[in-house]
Amino acid sequence: MKMYGNWRSAAAFRVRAALNLKGIPYEEIFLDLDAGDQHKPEFRKINPQGAVPAVFVDDGPPLMQSLAILDYIEDTHPQTPLLPADPRARARARSLAQVVACDTHPLYTPRVRNRLMEAYELPRERMLEFLRFAFEGGLKTLEARLSGEPGTGRFAQGDAVSHADLCIASLWVGTGIFGVDTAPYPTVKRVAEACLALDGVARAHPLKQPGAPTQ
Amino acid sequence: MKMYGNWRSAAAFRVRAALNLKGIPYEEIFLDLDAGDQHKPEFRKINPQGAVPAVFVDDGPPLMQSLAILDYIEDTHPQTPLLPADPRARARARSLAQVVACDTHPLYTPRVRNRLMEAYELPRERMLEFLRFAFEGGLKTLEARLSGEPGTGRFAQGDAVSHADLCIASLWVGTGIFGVDTAPYPTVKRVAEACLALDGVARAHPLKQPGAPTQ
Structure with a gap:
């Protein structure tokens, strides 16, 4: 590939x-x-x-x-496998992935950030308020669902890593890049860090790829 | 259910x-x-x-x-079936669905519209510019892909209705509700109308549900 x-x-x-x-x-x-x-x-x-x-x-x-x-x-x-075999569990894993990939991430892409600044003549700091609104909407939903639904285990859906975790981890890395306050989301943190600790995920980390800023 | x-x-x-x-x-x-x-x-x-x-x-x-x-x-x-059996064709149908469900629709939900108006004190008309930006981004991508990729048939992926068509039809209905100019998107129009003409889809149409405005 x-x-x-x-x-x-x-x-x-x-x-x-x-x-x-x-x-x-x-x-x-x-x-x-x-x-x-x-x-x-x-x-x-x-x-x-x-x-x-x-x-x-x-x-x-x-x-x-x-x-x-x-x-x-x-x-x-x-x-x-990165999705559960059971259709009910698959649907939950997919829906958690989509909280990130549909309802959160598309709101803070460069395309949207640039549009807000250009069309409404917003300074960067006011545009970042919208970015934080996007992150917080996703993180609040994830915290409520991960802490309240019986399907959560070591990972977002049960004890095996799934598409849900990959999406949650991608959001979590974004909170670091954009300085979003993560204190109110302890369950999201636990799940994201369990995923990010896996060797294959750790090697895929954005900050380890060519072009990333050195820390 | x-x-x-x-x-x-x-x-x-x-x-x-x-x-x-x-x-x-x-x-x-x-x-x-x-x-x-x-x-x-x-x-x-x-x-x-x-x-x-x-x-x-x-x-x-x-x-x-x-x-x-x-x-x-x-x-x-x-x-x-509402997804093709072949993995390659499934992936294409899913990706067209996600152009709508991930990259377009989440940008114009009431949650986002209200946030833009409240946080930036935008009048409704200026918020609607952002809504049109969202629709146009999705429609342009769909027109380029549906008219340029060999997988398009009577429907978005081949000659059987799929998740791609349901998402495209849902976007198309939105262009009517919000008054978005659809002239530049003839292939999207053809595909959306083929889907909306199916009896099961026609009965599901937003404007035929309880609470919808009478025309």
Whole structure:
């Protein structure tokens, strides 16, 4: 597989972590999103949306959208399952993943941040209020569900890592990058850290990829 | 099944349409989102996120997140498949669904619209610029992909209706409700209208549900 990604992309992180956990070899080409690589004509031919990740699995068009790519990997590489076999548990794992991938992450992408600043002439600090609103909405929902629903175990769904954890971990890393207060979310923290401690996930960490700031 | 929904909810529409297409009986309880039913303590006990749809399939907690519910329905009721069997085609159908359900719809929910108006003291008309930005981002990506990728057929993925079409139809109905210009998106229009013409989808249409404005 050949993946177009970026160190900071939460979506690329999820896919990279799944490939590592399953031991699937891949090559990653890192775009410089700050330099606008994603908007260049040669990348728009790959993904008209100008977004990463885009993953080539054969000679056809690339796969896009992190959750769709995770499902494809699951369908074609069932070893080390990253979704429960039981439909009810699968639905819960998927819904927790989607709290992040649908309702939270899309609200703080560079596309949205830039639009808010440009269209409403907002200074960066006021735009960041919206970013924190996005994170807090997701984190509050996750804390309420993870602490209140019986399905939570060592990981978000039971005792095996799943797509839910990969998405939660990607959100958790974002709280560090953007300085979001995480004190009110102890259950999310526990689950995210259990996932981030796995070797395949740790190796996929955004701050360990080419282009990331040195700490 | 028992579903909490709302006439206007794009996410509830997708689930209602899938249940109709598969002939699965269900009861829908319509919340009044304008009156804030979704924030009342009794509904927060059902879904801490305060969002519809929430679907009870057994005595356990409800299922949430429209794409996770669609997958659960697919896993448990395989008749009239709403995803292709081939993993590559499934991934494409899912990714088109997620262009809507992840990258577009979450940007124009009431939660976000209200936040923009309150936090930035925007009049409704200026908030609607952001809503149109959200729709146009999704519609442009869908038009480029549906018109340019070889997988498109009578429907978004090949010649059978799938989750992609249900999501695209839910976005298309939104363009009517919010007055978004649809002229630049002829392929999206063709695909959305093919889906909306199906009897099960037509019966699920937002404007045919209790609480919808009479035309």
